[in-house]
Amino acid sequence: MRARSLMHLAGLELRSGWKGAALNAAAACIGAAALVFFVALGLGVGQAARRMFPGEARLVEVVPSAISLGSVLGGGRLDEEAVARLGAIPGVAGAYRKLTLRVPIAANRPPQGVEMKWPESITIQIPAVGVDPGLVAADLGRGSWFEDRGEGQPIPAVASRRILEIYNKTIAPAWNLRRLPAGLELVGLQFPVRVGYSIVPQKTEDRVVEGRVLLAGLSDRVPLYMVAVPLEAVRRLHREYGKPDQGYTSVALLAGRPDDVPRISAEVRRMGFAVEEGERAVSERVGMVVSVTTGALAFLSLVMSALAALAIAQSLSASVRGRVKEIAILQAVGATAGDVRALILAEAGILGLAGGLAGVALARLGALAADSAAARMLPDFPFRPETYFAFPAWLHATAVGVALISAVAGAIAPAAAAARVDPARTIA
C-alpha cells in the first residue's frame, strides 16, 4: 500500500470515528502541552536567573585564606609571587589581579551630559576595585580605553551590567530620577566625583580633590555594587593617600574549560588560599534548583505522555474490536495484514502529530496567559523578565515527537490485533 493511499485511508477512517479520534488527540495534546509548558518555563526562569546571577562558569575567585600560616605552608598574602604560582596551575588560561580601592570616592552630581534632577544632599559612595585590564577588555565600549592616565585625567571605570537595571527599577523611581537607557549607550559618560570623600563619618581623607570617572564599559565580571578601575589607578591613589601595600584583594583565575574549575579550585586550596564562591555559587545553586525543578516537571510531562499512550492504546483497542468487520472488508478488497497494521499505526500517527501540534499551540497560549497575569500582578522588580518562558525550536520538535511516538507506541498492540483479523470468519 502506498504511503499516499495509506494516509488517505487513515484520514477517512479518522473522519468516520472523529469523536474517539478527538479524544485520543486530546490525550496526546495534553502530554505535549505539559511538556512544552513546563520545560519552556524552566528554560525561561533559568534565563532570567542567569541575567540576575550571571556567574561565569570558567572564573575562580582566589582570596587569602581566613586562617593562614603565612609562608610556612604557602598561602598568606596575594603578592606577585603568589599570582605567578596561581597562574602556573595547569588549566589556568589567565590570572587577573584585583585590588580594592581604599580611598573613598563619592558622586554628588549627575553625570555630565545627562539632564536629570539630582536631589540636593544626595551623595553616592562608589566602591571601586582595581583590576588587570585584560579581565574586562572584551566588555569595553567602542573607542573606550582602560588605563590610568595619571592625576587630573578621568579614571576609566567598568560597571556591572546589572547595576543599571537596579538603578532604573529601584533608585530612579524612589528618588524620582530619570531612568537611564540600557546597554552601551551609557558608555562615555563622565561622572564628577570627589576623590577622598566618604559619606561615612571620620572616613573622609585629609585631602579631597575633584575628579572624573569615565564609564568605559559594562561587564558581568564586575561585582554588582562596585566599579572596576585600572589596577594602576588604584596603586597610584594608594600612593597619593599613603595607603600601605597589603597585597592583592583577590585574583581571578580564568580556566581554559569549565570542566577544569573543580581541579583548579582544589589546587588553589592546596596552596593555602581560599576560593570565594560568591555569585558563581549562587548562580550554580539557582541553576541547579531550576534544572532539577524543570527536570522533575519534564519527567511528570513524560509520565503524562505515557499515560496518554496507554489511553490511546485502550481507545484504539476498543476501536479495533468495533471495526473487525470493516477490517475484514478491507482485507477482502486486497489489504494485507501489514496494510491493516500500517493503517492503525498511521491513524495513531496522525492523531499524535495533530495532538502534538495542538499541544505546542496550547502551551504557547498558556505561556502568554501566564506572562500576562504576571505582568498585571507582580511589581516591577529589578531583572523582572518580559517573559518567564523560552521556546527553542528543539522543544517544539521534541514535544511533537514525543506525542507522535507515544501515540504510535500506544497503537502497536491494537495494530497487531487488527492484523490478526480472519476475514473469512469475520465476514461470514
Added chain:
Amino acid sequence: MISLRGVVKKFRDLDRDQVVLDGVDLQAAAGELVAVVGASGSGKSTLLYIVGGLDADFEGEAVVAGRSLPALGPRERAAFRNAEVGFVFQSFNLLPALTALENAMLPGLFARGAGARPTLGALRADARSALERVGLSGKEQRLPARLSGGERQRVAIARALLSRPKVLLADEPTGNLDTVSGAGVIDLFVEMARSGMTVLVVTHEERVSTVANRVLHLDGGRLR
C-alpha cells in the same frame, strides 16, 4: 477461469472435524454465469471464500484466474483478491462512514504494481466510472445510510468492478433486496458475464437460476 478439484474443507467443532466441502469439483469458463444453490449451512459461502482467496485453509486443487491458490502466500493472496476477483455480499459490506465514491475507491487504495493508479485523482475518476456503470451517477457523495438497498448493492458491485477483475463472486447478492432492485442487480451480473467475466453467484434466488448458464446444487458437501 475457475478450476476446483477435490476441494475439501473441514471446520473443527469442539474435538471433531466437521466436513463442509467434501471433494468439490468445479469448472467455470470466462464469460460464464454460474449459480450455486443449496440449503442454508451447506457451505455455499465457504466455497465462495475459497475461490476468492479469503479462506486458505482447505485441501485440494484450486486454480482461479490462472493462479494456484494453495501456492499463494498471504501477501500474494491479498494481491490476488485485489486484482483478480471482486466480492459482492448479501449485506453489502460497505463502510458506513465513507461515501459511495470512497467505498468504490477502496480496492484502488490497496492496489500494487501495474494495477495501482498514479494519483488519487485517477483513482477517483475510475471509481466514478464504476459507479456510473452501475447507474449511480450523481450519488457519489452519499453515505450508504442515505442509499436504498439496491443502490447500496450497486455501490458494492462498483467496488468489486474497480480493479476490472476476471472473476466476480457474489454471496446472496439479492437476499436483502426487493424484487425490482434484485432484478436490476441480476441484470448487471448478466451484463458482466457477457463482457467476459466469470460470475459465480451463490443464491437461493430463483431468478438468478433462470439467467445463469449453469445451476449447480451443493448438497452433502458436493456439487451436483
